[in-house]
Amino acid sequence: MAPTRREFLKIAGVSAAGLLLPPLAVHAAAQTGKPATEVGPAQRRAFTAKRWAMAAVGGQCPAGCRDCIDACHSTHNVPAIGNPKDDVHWIGLERIERVFPAEAHPRLPESLKRLPVPVLCNHCENPPCVRVCPTKATFKRADGIVMMDYHRCIGCRFCMAACPYGARSMNYRDPRPFIRKPNPEFPTRTKGVVEKCNFCEERLARGVLPACVLACKEKALVFGDLEDPRSDIRTLLGKGLSIRRRPELGTGPQIYYLL
Amino acid sequence: MLEKALKGSVGYGIWVAVLLLLTANGLFFYLKQLDYGLGITGLSRDVSWGLYIAQFTFLVGVAASAVMLVLPYYLHDYKAFGKITILGEFLAVAAVIMCVTFVFIDLGRPDRVANILLYPSPGSVLFWDVIVLNGYLLINIVTGWTVLESDKKGVPPPAWVKPLIILSIPWAISIHTVTAFIYAGLPGRGFWLTAIMAPRFLASAFASGPALLILICLLLKRLTRFDAGEKAVQTLATIVAYALATSIFFVLVELFTVYYSQVPGHMHHMTYLFAGLEGHTGIARWMALAALLAFAALALLIIPRTRKNEPLLALACAGVFLALWIEKGLGLVVTGFVPSPLERIADYTPTLPEAAITIGIWALGLLIVTLLYKVFVSLRQEL
Numbered sequence: 331m332a333p334t335r336r337e338f339l340k341i342a343g344v345s346a347a348g349l350l351l352p353p354l355a356v357h358a359a360a361q362t363g364k365p366a367t368e369v370g371p372a373q374r375r376a377f378t379a380k381r382w383a384m385a386a387v388g389g390q391c392p393a394g395c396r397d398c399i400d401a402c403h404s405t406h407n408v409p410a411i412g413n414p415k416d417d418v419h420w421i422g423l424e425r426i427e428r429v430f431p432a433e434a435h436p437r438l439p440e441s442l443k444r445l446p447v448p449v450l451c452n453h454c455e456n457p458p459c460v461r462v463c464p465t466k467a468t469f470k471r472a473d474g475i476v477m478m479d480y481h482r483c484i485g486c487r488f489c490m491a492a493c494p495y496g497a498r499s500m501n502y503r504d505p506r507p508f509i510r511k512p513n514p515e516f517p518t519r520t521k522g523v524v525e526k527c528n529f530c531e532e533r534l535a536r537g538v539l540p541a542c543v544l545a546c547k548e549k550a551l552v553f554g555d556l557e558d559p560r561s562d563i564r565t566l567l568g569k570g571l572s573i574r575r576r577p578e579l580g581t582g583p584q585i586y587y588l589l
Numbered sequence: 590m591l592e593k594a595l596k597g598s599v600g601y602g603i604w605v606a607v608l609l610l611l612t613a614n615g616l617f618f619y620l621k622q623l624d625y626g627l628g629i630t631g632l633s634r635d636v637s638w639g640l641y642i643a644q645f646t647f648l649v650g651v652a653a654s655a656v657m658l659v660l661p662y663y664l665h666d667y668k669a670f671g672k673i674t675i676l677g678e679f680l681a682v683a684a685v686i687m688c689v690t691f692v693f694i695d696l697g698r699p700d701r702v703a704n705i706l707l708y709p710s711p712g713s714v715l716f717w718d719v720i721v722l723n724g725y726l727l728i729n730i731v732t733g734w735t736v737l738e739s740d741k742k743g744v745p746p747p748a749w750v751k752p753l754i755i756l757s758i759p760w761a762i763s764i765h766t767v768t769a770f771i772y773a774g775l776p777g778r779g780f781w782l783t784a785i786m787a788p789r790f791l792a793s794a795f796a797s798g799p800a801l802l803i804l805i806c807l808l809l810k811r812l813t814r815f816d817a818g819e820k821a822v823q824t825l826a827t828i829v830a831y832a833l834a835t836s837i838f839f840v841l842v843e844l845f846t847v848y849y850s851q852v853p854g855h856m857h858h859m860t861y862l863f864a865g866l867e868g869h870t871g872i873a874r875w876m877a878l879a880a881l882l883a884f885a886a887l888a889l890l891i892i893p894r895t896r897k898n899e900p901l902l903a904l905a906c907a908g909v910f911l912a913l914w915i916e917k918g919l920g921l922v923v924t925g926f927v928p929s930p931l932e933r934i935a936d937y938t939p940t941l942p943e944a945a946i947t948i949g950i951w952a953l954g955l956l957i958v959t960l961l962y963k964v965f966v967s968l969r970q971e972l
Contacts, residue, residue, distance in 0.1 A: 414935070415633040428931045431853070449931070458776055464715040465704040484704050485627070485697015488715050490637040494777020496930035500637055500697060502628030521626035522697025579776040 615949010654798020
């Protein structure tokens with residue numbers, strides 16, 4: 331789902347009427363589910379926020395759909411190594427008993443038990459991975475995005491041990507031969523560094539929504555500024571109970587689930 | 590003094606050659622790992638630390654155990670340890686070099702290792718571990734070597750050494766505490782998230798290190814003319830007995846908390862470690878052996894008659910060392926990752942190249958111990 335009109339106005343600047351057009355085009359693209367990059371070469375303003383967050387609405391995934399995963403992984407040159415040992419992924423779909431073991435119980439409806447739940451980096455408010463990194467190769471930006479510097483990471487994997495969500499992957503081998511169709515607009519990684527979801531910060535900087543959000547035809551992923559009371563995500567969260575993964579650990583995860 | 594290490598018997602030459610060969614073999618496979626990546630090991634997305642980091646963790650304990658000689662000798666003037674304190678310090682030197690090497694070869698991008706110092710991160714426990722380990726290495730090289738040199742000249746050690754030796758006591762505690770904090774401060778890993786981790790590490794360290802030292806002393810007595818003395822060995826054996834008992838007690842305390850509270854996030858790990866989960870019993874079998882060895886060794890060490898019997902003492906010490914190596918060098922690290930945050934039970938089996946590299950670093954450590962002890966024994970014989 332796209333940001334609200336107010337977010338666009340803020341981004342584009344109220345006085346510059348001409349600049350309003352491109353974000354609106356993005357909005358239109360988001361509505362039709364077409365990737366925003368196809369909208370045209372028009373110059374867009376970066377999306378900014380006080381705190382980026384995502385909400386996942388359950389019960390909408392068609393059987394076997396992997397659109398969010400495929401969009402993310404092709405956008406970010408995530409290799410498809412094809413064995414669980416060396417596996418690298420930024421976003422995955424897991425069953426509820428694995429994602430919310432404390433909430434899952436045998437009396438849940440079958441539909442919920444089989445429901446694929448998207449899992450990705452939680453871009454924690456208080457990220458343990460950032461705390462433990464011995465080189466500051468992983469860090470948190472002011473807008474809440476937890477980032478990786480692939481040129482500084484020494485591959486010690488302390489962050490992988492620290493992450494309570496299993497969101498991080500190590501490049502146990504050279505990923506490049508396993509990238510089916512390299513995207514020249516995003517860097518590939520070398521062997522020996524850790525990687526993870528970056529909330530599509532490179533797209534936000536170009537005024538484009540995250541790849542998984544745009545790829546989801548069911549609009550099950552909602553992305554926006556948590557500090558903006560009129561954003562779509564806030565409207566959604568204001569409607570009822572949303573849960574987060576392992577909030578009791580104090581990490582402040584920023585992926586909200588409505589299942 | 591170092592030239593003393595170059596001359597020796599045929600047996601000494603063969604031993605050094607074997608160690609060099611094993612080290613070279615490890616280096617060969619490390620070059621392969623550099624080329625292929627850490628995928629050459631059994632590590633995975635779920636179990637992202639394995640044999641290397643576990644060896645590091647275990648060997649920090651061996652290094653820290655030098656304090657069990659230094660403290661009685663320098664703080665309590667326990668004369669019986671006078672002859673072997675340097676052995677403890679040299680053992681610490683070799684163990685710390687092994688630790689640092691194991692951390693280094695575990696890096697995905699070893700070419701960037703300097704980033705730890707270029708971008709110092711005081712919030713990271715690993716940053717502090719690098720600092721305290723290298724500091725400990727320096728302290729032990731300097732103090733051990735200086736004291737040995739003074740011995741050779743037949744003069745008392747220079748006055749500046751004493752404060753450094755005293756400093757090595759809290760420093761030894763710090764290296765193992767900081768290493769425990771690598772694990773004990775992670776919110777999402779129930780198995781490691783326990784305040785008793787550092788005390789447990791220290792207790793097992795003070796059993797495994799002195800046990801190894803006893804084995805070495807008994808070996809030196811047979812192979813060379815150096816005799817550590819009955820009293821020193823027996824005192825060490827007492828230390829091992831107390832430390833092992835404490836270590837076992839700490840594990841039992843953990844088991845109580847985990848199984849009486851029955852919090853799944855803690856219990857699943859412990860069950861995986863001691864009984865296996867969903868048919869994955871690889872580690873549990875090793876742990877059964879470790880438990881058997883630990884209790885048998887404890888009995889041999891507690892009963893005075895068996896403790897004073899040299900072959901049985903050697904057997905007990907070998908048992909202690911092996912048991913604690915299994916506990917820390919295999920079980921502790923891997924179990925923290927199983928089950929994974931997404932409740933998966935991923936088996937971890939070290940690969941042959943991984944084992945070859947690990948053996949190579951052990952050979953390197955033994956080589957350093959051999960050379961340093963050769964210098965020590967040669968000088969002793971001349972005195």
